[in-house]
Amino acid sequence: MKITKEMSITEIVQKYPQTVDVFMKHGMGCLGCAAxxxxNLAQGAMVHGIDVDKLVEALNKAVE
Incomplete structure (x- = not known):
């Protein structure tokens, strides 16, 4: 696994720009917000009511 739930959202998007679509599909369009x-990914997913494990799985598929 390249992406973990401990990584910051900004770090993920900077390292793997191809993940932007995955974030959008999961309802996390706040990639440019201060938060x-x-x-980290787990905190952001919790705020948005998103299953972080499914999100991590989808993000890692996008960067394979």
Missing amino acids: ARFE
Whole structure:
């Protein structure tokens, strides 16, 4: 696994720009918001009511 739920949202998008579509499909369109810089993936998913494990799986599929 390349992407983990401990990584920040901004870090993921910077390293793997192809993940933007995955975030959008899961209802996380706030990639440029201030919280995305400080929240890790698990925190951001929780705020949006998203299953973080499914999101991590989808993100990792996108970067394979």
